[in-house]
Amino acid sequence: MNFIEEFRSSQSGRTLLEYINKRSTKPARFMEFCGGHTVAIFRYGIRQLLPPHIEMLSGPGCPVCVTSTADLDKVIALSRLPGVIICSFGDLLRVPSSRQSLLEVRAEGADVRIVYSTMDALEIARQNPLKKVIFVGIGFETTAPTIAASVIQARNQGLANYYVMSIHKITPPVMRAILDAGETRLSGIICPGHVSSITGSNAWEFIPEEYHLACAVSGFESLDILYCVKSLVDQVEDATPRLDVSYSRAVKPEGNTAALKIMDEVFDICPANWRGIGILPQSGLCLRPEFAAFDAEKNFEIKLSEPSRETPGCLCGEIIKGTRTPLECKLFSKVCTPENPVGPCMVSSEGTCAAYYHYGGKL
């Protein structure tokens, strides 16, 4: 049995499901924070295997989905500047801003390139010394360390034409915002696995301590998630909320100290604009003043010709908060499909609408 198969054993899955179905008596609503978990839960059919009184909601853990239209408008404005090369991860290119996507401005002649890492963007900057290369930094704590490393590398190599447009976000503040709003009436949270491998599981201690909710950090295999649901059910049934970790092979309480150190060296905590939620204080990462030479917002004049506007009919802002599901969106699967996405939740491979589309949803 190899390392992954141990976490996909059908016999162990059946045992966990039998336990959950016997043990669970109280209605419960669990939110998986992370888009990777949403996709895994759908792929393994876990929603359909749980007792009907356990409801699973998808949360805000998809970086592409939570990027605000206003921030996307700034990226589009940057892409239109002369002598600029925009570098971005692929998903972002298809996300509509107020008027266009990056893919559309590229079709009009803008130099927009898909990269697979910041190292690709640095190489493009080296090869194009007369151009200004802007890397669009979206993502959570998981990707921020690699962006920070690229800025340090650019500084150490004297690369003067590399910039970062930092739209990075940090995750605990948005979880707090959703819990403070109280719209979802949650019983427990499946905390993100990859993010927690950087932040450490300690980052989520506030959920049981301050909100008295069940909470467990999960990996991405079927048994990781089922173990996590079992833990949440136990906590709900016993009314003993605590922080459990079903992903201890990757997550330490204190996190990845080397990654946290490099993030702290390059980034300050600042407000961030979240789709559907608005500006949350202390929920974003911006470049520290020492790295201002690499900060796209500080080195380019970003002119927006018109105010930002949301796509009519798209419920992504609500879906991110768990207050609506894709099945409540009139555009879902009729007008909005993965081939012709109207909103980011259908564009992203971790988006809730894409997961519902590919694997079917349960009302």
Ligand code: SF4
């Ligand atoms: Fe937006 Fe499309 Fe999802 Fe509707 S189905 S919420 S339009 S992404």
